[in-house]
């Protein structure tokens with residue numbers, strides 16, 4: 455099958471689903487938000503209440519619905535998930551000079567958050583199936599390049615402490631959290647789960663599905679405009695630990711202790727709390743979460759079936775005993791030049807597919823960082839395309 459035939463199959467698959475959904479305009483973007491009168495009304499009411507800044511009743515209510523849904527004891531809403539990751543690393547004790555193990559195949563935010571702490575990432579390879587951190591590669595890395603003393607894991611060559619493990623559920627596909635949790639425990643690493651893209655994804659645990667975001671010591675969700683539901687910009691830290699939750703909340707609200715005439719502060723805090731206005735949008739979006747989730751599952755199924763007969767194209771499904779929220783659907787091609795050609799052709803037709811991110815170990819910012827062998831990371835980066843996966847197209851007045 456030639457490249458143009460592959461493009462035709464993909465274009466037909468995209469077109470078929472979106473036309474049936476009533477979206478006949480072009481271009482079809484990768485993942486636009488889905489808004490209707492519900493969000494407009496929530497914004498109007500919140501403006502009328504006068505409480506638009508952080509700490510309002512909408513924030514509390516939004517934290518509660520997400521904590522209940524994910525199954526975590528505490529949720530702290532933040533301005534975005536990058537801030538949530540920064541706080542999670544800080545309260546995990548990550549300091550200047552420390553190392554944090556993560557993956558190169560990710561949106562840059564978690565790695566930037568490591569740098570905000572003055573720490574450095576170590577990149578370990580990802581698995582082909584889920585695109586996320588590979589537990590086998592991590593096992594090998596820990597065995598060959600680290601040693602533990604007095605409850606601290608050290609990187610052998612640099613003798614720097616490795617304080618935390620930060621895996622990412624890429625495009626919504628869960629990584630093998632049970633295995634990673636075991637490795638984090640035996641190597642004294644704080645486990646911070648980047649579930650920014652994975653609200654609704656879950657992993658089988660002792661006979662039941664446990665949602666992404668509650669596997670680590672801390673979990674992080676994003677409500678950025680391109681996520682499965684959005685607050686415009688927003689994030690959340692999830693944890694079961696009372697003390698950690700309190701620390702996160704305190705740091706997110708500028709570490710303020712005083713009240714009344716004199717504000718007092720007991721640490722270098724951050725203005726990272728989610729504004730009430732954004733939380734109001736989040737609560738309105740939450741009403742659509744089930745509908746969005748079901749439509750996204752239908753889209754993923756549609757792509758999978760439509761592409762099953764196309765040779766040399768693998769539709770990314772993640773692990774069979776994991777549940778993916780199907781945030782962004784992706785395909786992996788046999789060869790990088792096919793991926794490039796198909797991408798150009800799809801975009802020329804108004805289907806805004808995208809390549810995966812540039813691997814961070816090859817970026818100008820992080821090219822000098824420590825790393826293990828990264829064959830899967832490099833293989834996937836040059837061959838993977840993200841396909842249009844939103845189910846909205848801006849503000850829909852009909853709903």
Ligand SMILES: Cc1ncc(COP(=O)(O)O)c(C=O)c1O
Pocket residue numbers: 534535536537560561563564622648650651676677678687688689
């Ligand atoms: C894996 C991952 N982590 C973190 C973030 C940061 O989220 P935010 O944009 O809410 O800061 C994103 C993207 O938005 C992401 O995709």
